[in-house]
Amino acid sequence: MSDDRKKGDAPVNGVNHSASDSDRGNGDGPELGVSRRDFLKGASVAVAGSMIGGGLLMKGVPAIAAPESKTVNIGFIEDLSGNLAVYGLQKYHAAQLAVAEINQGLTLAGGPVGVGGFASTGSQAGEPPKVRLDTASGEVKVAEQGGGDATSGILYGEDDEILVPSGEKGLLGKEVELTAPDGQSNNRLWQQLARKLIQQDKVDVLVAGFSSAEREAIRPIIDRNKQLYFYTNQYEGGVADEFTFCTGAVCEQQVIPVVQYMVENYGPRGFTIAADYNFGQLTAAWVRAYTPLVGGEIVGEEFVPLSVSQFSQVISKVQAAKPDWVMTLLVGQNQSNYYPQAAAAGLEFPMASTINMAQGYEHLRFNKPSLARMHNAINYMPEIPTARNRAFVKRFFEMFPEDPYLGQMAQNTYFSIHLYAKAARLAGTTDQDAVRRVLESGWTIEAPEGPVFLEPGTHHASHYIRMARADENHDISFVRDWPTVEAWWLQRLGVNLVGRPEHKQYTPQEDKFFPMLQKMAAK
Amino acid sequence: MDGVLSVLYQFGTNAAFLLLSAIGLIVILGMMNIINLAHGELMMIGAYVASSLYHSGVPFAACVVVSFFAVALVGVALERVLIRRFYGRELQALVVTWGVSLILAQGALLAFGPFLASIPIPFGSGTVGTFSFSWYWIALIVLALLLVAGLWFLYYRTAFGLRARATMQEREMAQALGVKTGRVYMLTFALGSGLAGLAGALMAPTTTIAPYMGQQYVAPAFITVVTGGSANVIAGALGSTGFLSLAETPFTIWFGTFIGIVAMLLASLVLIRLLPKGLSEWIQRRWLS
Incomplete structure (x- = not known):
């Protein structure tokens, strides 16, 4: 696959696509974007049978026959017990739902669209497109950067029905199976389990990881074994790894929208409490760097070890700092006790987060109004009122009626497994190298949140970001939305995993941009 | 004024957390010299009992009382079946109680799932000037002190206390004088377990009620009891909680939570190096004798 984009010139602002598109494509103007959309029409409606798409995309990829096996084995590690079990169980059940649907002959709409991708390609349109885009309804909406309807801006489709027939039961004539041991919130156990799944069970793909500590514990093992790996968590960003696909939202997609919203609506002074x-450290660095850009400042930061569940002193420190809003980046069952404790101590500051509520459903677990005035720029919450999401939520709770919640990363896990199946089907094999190459064709998949585009060069996904707000009754409303926010930071750093494989995680310290922002903040 | 109150409150909550974490262990480790690694799980059972009762409509205060007796019964069963075989064999007791802790935590996970419904924090908040605080933590500080006072009264002012202390110091002599030492051991272990359960129930509203919740209390509990020493466990517990939170509170205020914990651990390290028998031996020598 040729990929001669100039990544270093990618825009600084994640929602501004008009600048990036002149760099996109292999010299294609916007006119050729139309043919790409036509291609998309064919490819995504019948991905399984799309000979043209398949042939085109498979060019140069050797068709290696997979070793004979009666099933396609998806390795899956999450924490079903311990401090992080509150998240692991949802993800595990979402994976089971995706596997069940694949085995029933269903898939999510979407398909390979090339490196530019649906939803981002349309941003150059000065007026609503005259070409019919490939959404099942054929209807396309246009939004401006800050959400809201517009006549020019970002194009996106919003179909009600995203679950479509895949053309076969199972995958490549085989049944899909999930091998899912319990990681027990224990990083060392994670390494053992990853080794066992890769070397002994020889899984075709590995979908695993809640905390960044868990991911970094197993990533060296994954790289050594050239294992195709999906990390489906929302995380701090920066992983540039040939074998890793990060399908969750990252800092630039969530921090900037939420910080901007808080400064505009509540005032400039923020206080960060992070795991x-x-x-926690890296996300706090993003908050610290970007708050000054929207006219705010971070007046205090507090980092809390994961084992801590008593917050009296932290609460007193927040109180003494008198911020306009508090950014909470708290992880695990221990730390979620901050909310009821802060409420019991009379803290009433508006709160912001990129994780809380959408993952650990604190708004349902804790008594009202502990989570009142909490804001989170999420890529998914089950409360999203679209028809496609309501149908997804219904399917999930029909299968798991006892479950308490279906969170952000459960949804990511769900569409990631469907995405894997689509790519393997197009590759015609479960050979990991071949599937990885096909995944690097630029895919749009219609997830319950909205269309998600997997960018080939960085192995990261664009997301539909919504600002969720909890009221006094812990009811969720969505007060603003950004139909497509790209994970642009690695692009800006010049990462291109297709042309130049890497196996590292970038941190904000390595980006000259961040010290520059710090200096601005100091002035 | 607000600032002073705020610092006092932070000091008090830190000390109360240590004291409540340690209250059951003061009896079991401090007096019986059993290194009870299942201490955290006993607290977990207390929280589980409290949460289950609370959500079936029992008032919270009653839940706490029932937790005491329920976990005391668990303590009796543990003592009769296992612990009594390991008196005087500290290292074996350590391994056995560790095994018990694993069984209890995993058992809770299998039986009740990854966590139980939380209990809302009672009493709400109060305000002085710009400083607001949780009344429940004020109540916990008072209760922790009352519990220690009660323990002191039981062990130093009642006949049971006299027999218990005699048994712990000179078992054979006590037996020769007609003390049923087996029963004293059982009751002491039950009391220690019950207090752990009670503390677990009291802490339940402030934490997540989950199978592994006990782990967060084990390290603070052991540090508190060991720093206190066994010359006089009650004076030791009060002295060490005061001393440790005196180290933790200012460092948390200046440098954050992590450094606060480091400061507390360093303080206990230095103290044990200087006073190997713990703070209570020093207190005893200085003031009580």
Whole structure:
């Protein structure tokens, strides 16, 4: 697959696609985007049988026959017990739902669209497109950067029905199976399990990882074994790994919208409370760097070890700082106790987050009004009122009626497994190298959140971001939305995994941009 | 004024957390010298009992009382079946209680799932100037002190306490004088377990009620009891909680939660190096004798 885009020139602002599109494509103007859309029409409606799409995309990829096996084996590790079980169970059940649907002969709409991708390609249109895009309804909406309807801006489709026949029961004539041991919230056990799944069970794909600590514990093992790997969590960003596909939202997609919203609506002074490990530290660095850009400042930061569940002192420190809003980046069952404790101590600051509520459903677990005025720029919550999401939520709770919640990363896990199946079907094999190459064709998949585009060069996904807000009754409303926000940071750093494989995680310290912002903040 | 109150409140909550974490272990480790690694799981059972009762309509205060007796019964069963075979064999008791802790935590996971419904924090908040606080934590500080006072009264002012202390110091002599030492051991272990259960129930509203919740209390509990020493466990517990939170509170205020915990651990390290028998031996020597 040729990929001669100039990644280094990608735009700074994640929602501004008009600048990026002049760099996109292999010299195609916007006119050729039309033919790409036509191609998309064919490819995504009948992905399984799309000979043209298949032939085109498979060019140069050797068709290696998979070793004989009666099933397609998806390795899956999540924490079903321990401090992180509150998230692991949802993800596991979402994976089971996806596998059941694949085995029933169903798939999510969508298909390979090339490196530019649906939803981002349309941003150049000065007026609503005259070409019929490939959404099942044929209807396309246009939104401006800050959400809201517009006549020019970002194009996106919003079909009611996203579950379509795949053309076969199972995958490549085989049944899909999930091998899912319990990681027990224990990083060392994660390494053992990853080794066992890769070397002994020889899984065709590995879908695993809640915390960034877990991911970084197993990623060296994955790279050594050239294992095709999906990390479906929302996380701090920066992983540039040949074998890893990160399908969750990252900082640039969530932090900037939420910080901007908080500063505009509540005032400039923010206070960050974050979990004390790579996720919390790096996300806090993003908050610190970007708040000044929208006219705010971070007046205090507090990092809390994962084992801590008593927050009296942290609460007193927040109180003394008198911020306009509090950014909470709290992880695990221990730390979620901040909310009821803060409410019991009379703290009433508006709160912001990129994780809470959407993952650990604190708004349902804790008494009202502990989570009142909590804002989160989410890519998914089951409360999203679209028809496609209501249908997804219904399917999930029909299968797991006892489950308490269906969170952000459960949804990511769900569409990621469907995405894997679509790619393997198009590749015609479960050979991991071949599937990886096909995944690097640029895919749009219609997820319950909305269309998601998997960008080939960075192995990260664009997301439909919505600002969720909890009221006094812990009811969720969506007060603003951004139909497509790209994960642009690795593009800006010049990462191109297709042309130049890497196996590392970038941190904000390595980006000259961040110190520059810090200096601006200091002035 | 607000600032002073706020610092006092932070100091008090830190000390109360240590004292409640340690209250059951003060009896079991401090007096019986059993290194009870299942201490956290006993607290977990207390929280589980409290949560189950609370959500079937029992008032919270009653839940706490029932938790005490329920976990005391668990303690009796544990003592009769296992612990009594390991008196005087500290290292074996350590391994056995560790095994018990794994069984209890995993058993809770299998039986009740990854977590139980939480209990809302009672009493709401109060305000002084710009400083607001949780009344429940004020109640916990008072209750922790009352529990220690009650324990002191039981062990130093009642006949049971006298027999218990005699048994712990000179078992054979006590037996020769007609003390049923087996029963004293059982009751002491039950009391320690019950207090752990009670503390678990009291802490339940402030934490997530989950199978592994006990782990967060085990380290603070052991540090508190060991720093306190066994010369006089009650004076030791009060002294060490005061001392440790005196180290933790200012460092948390200046440098954050993590450094606060480090400061607390360092303080206990230095203290044990200087006073190997713990703070209580020093207190005893200075003031009580």
